[in-house]
Amino acid sequence: MPRSRPALAALVLCWAGMAEAAPDGAALYAENCAECHGEARLGGTGPALLPDNLGRLKPAQAAEVIRGGRAQTQMPAFEGVLDEAAIEALVALVYTPPETVPEWGMAEIRASHETTGAVPAEAPIYDADPLNLFVVVETGDHHITILDGDRFEPLRRLPTAFALHGGPKFSPDGRFVYLASRDGWIEKIDMWGLEKLAKVRAGINTRNLALSHDGRFVLVGNYLPNSLTVLDAEDLRPLAVIPVADIRGTGSRVSAVYAAPPRQSFIVALKDVAEIWEIPIGPRAVKVSGLAHSNESGAEEVVDSADPFPIRRILLDEPVDDFFFTPDYRVLLGSARSGDRVVAIHLDVGREIAELPLPGMPHLGSAAAFEWQGRQVMATPHLRDAALSVIDIERFEVVDEIETLGPGFFLRAHPATPYAWVDVFFGPDADAVQVLDTRTLELVRTIRPSPGTTAGHVEFTRDGSHALVSVWADEGAVVVYNAHTLEEVKRIPMRRPVGKYNVHNRLAAAGD
Ligand code: HEC
Structure with missing residues (x-):
């Protein structure tokens, strides 16, 4: 039965009234924030403003940043420009997950890839032991300092992406260092020339990266989207995007990725499903540009039907993460999600061999x-x-x-x-x-x-x-x-x- 006109008019009036009472966060965002933080909140000059990315920043602290800005950065103060109700609406917005999971596949990653034009130095430009340098991560103003570990003198200070996450990783010869940021930016730095060489955005919200035993591949583990990204370690060109889901197809965030040099493989810890993955880096792991994994749509450049990054799934009773490896990488210790015990998993046989009660996380x-x-x-x-x-x-x-x-x-x-x-x-x-x-x-x-x-x-x-x-x-x-x-x-x-x-x-x- 058609609704009568007066009732419909009342409904429209009522909506209009509500819109006036509560400011529209999305509209305020588009007008005041999108130019720096991106239309879809994925970041730009400013960081991504999505709940997972904000992580430990509490809503009250976010409100404070919006009110007062951040000194010595491009984040302006909105006090006097926006009233408290508007700031509240913006805080509510940035802690709301996006309605649809943003796309971050091969096309987006490839479009973000940049090389700086710098050429790796032919010899160290400093007089210090290159293997005794320290990379100090300074999140106060998003820089790294490269420190001479013999004299304890800074050699160079370089700006990084916003909020580095997970430790920097060195190439097997110590020649290069790779950094990962919370918002998925991966950067490569020459440890001889002390210059940035390339960068790429491998995910929207990233945990860490690992470098293969042979220094050829960078593996990046993401929360958002649920994916692993494989990069060419030479110039950070994306090689593959691997969607992460268990054998039944349930998607999962990646807790962390690890290199297991004696096994010539990567080990992947999954947050939401009861599996551990091992990805062997064998001779089939070739650097084919633009190669995409099985169910990734933009697989236009696949030349070899063989899967270069095959996944070995180790099935568990419950999710475990936060790994410790024995020196031979045969066994890993992982924390069970319940947080009250540690399980020992033998990687060769692919099953649990011991359990230790350890209630303190x-x-x-x-x-x-x-x-x-x-x-x-x-x-x-x-x-x-x-x-x-x-x-x-x-x-x-x-x-x-x-x-x-x-x-x-x-x-x-x-x-x-x-x-x-x-x-x-x-x-x-x-x-x-x-x-x-x-x-x-x-x-x-x-x-x-x-x-x-x-x-x-x-x-x-x-x-x-x-x-x-x-x-x-x-x-x-x-x-x-x-x-x-x-x-x-x-x-x-x-x-x-x-x-x-x-x-x-x-x-x-x-x-x-
Ligand atoms: C001119 C560019 C610019 C505009 C416009 C801008 N921001 Fe920012 N914003 C930044 C930058 C850059 C940072 C990172 C500052 C730093 O280095 O700590 C930032 C940081 C933030 C943070 C803290 C994020 C974190 O993880 O610590 C929040 C929250 C934020 N902005 C919200 C907003 C909102 C809401 C608006 C619109 C009302 C807005 N910003 C407008 C550039 C901008």
Whole structure:
């Protein structure tokens, strides 16, 4: 039965009234923000404004940024331009997922690809050990500093994409470094010439990248879209986009990607489904430009019907992520989603071989291995408990629990020193780092580089003679300690130096 005209008119009036009461976030966005943050909120001069990308930025903080802008950046202050109701509508909008998942396939990735025109240097342009350089990630103003690890002097400071995410990764010879950002930008930098060579946007919201054992391929793991992107490590040209879904077709975010050099493969941790993937990098993994994976539509340039990046699925009972690999890469330890135990998965046979009850949410990705009483062990901090767990990685049993000042994030060890360093990342003692004697499994020293300010992320020099610790503040620092005497040697001012990565030590390690 047709609706009567007066009723329809009332309905229209009512909508018009509502529109006046609550400002239209989408219209305000199009008018004030789209030019920098992109029409679909995917980013532009400014970062992407999607809920996953905003991550730890809370709505109240987002409102503050919109009101006051960000000093020394292009983000303007809208106070006085927009009223509180409008700002509220914009905050609500940026924390609302887009109605349709934005497209980010081969065509978009290829269109974002750029080379800078710089040519890799023929020799290092500095007089320092190229394998003892550090890449310091400064998220305070989105730069990296390349630091001479012999003299602790900055060699160069370079701008990066907004909000780097996951550790930088070096080519197997240490010649190049690859960076990934929260918004999916991948950048390649020459570690001899200290210049940027190329960039590409491999996803909309990205977790991290890994470099294949032979240095030929970059694998990028994305949350949004649910995909893996394979790039040519030489110039970051996209080679393949692999949609991520389990055997039943349920899509999943990628938690992290890892290189497993002895296996000549990549290992992929999946967030939402009970599978782990292994992607062997064999002779069939050829660099065919524009090659797209099976069900990716723009596969116009496929020349070889054989799949160059075949996926081996390891089926599990529940999702696991945050991996630690044994040194031979036969077994990985992963955290079960329930957060109360760790499972050991044998990668050759493709199944679980042990389970360890560890209720404190171990942070396996930044655990470290060492020898203790003739046994191969690793120590892992916990994100929830004030403790370190020491695990025998041959028998897969917990051998000790060590109480710390608070939950921690990063632990680092080096074969040249008996001291492993762990940070306290949460709670009232977040300004402390603690030193573990790996011979006795006793904490022997607590160091507060800058009392009252969070300290974290330790990295050794190539020879293990010094340990570098970050003071995580906008006007922060990297503090250098003598790794034997534990005395402070030097303080280098940095803008929120969230992490620092030594070329030689990272080449020998697995995680981020
Ligand atoms: C002239 C360009 C420009 C305009 C216009 C602009 N922004 Fe920004 N915005 C930026 C840049 C650049 C940043 C990153 C600042 C930094 O480096 O921290 C940013 C950062 C932000 C952030 C913080 C993101 C994060 O992850 O930390 C929010 C939220 C934001 N903008 C919202 C808005 C909204 C809403 C509007 C419209 C009312 C708007 N912006 C208009 C350039 C702009």
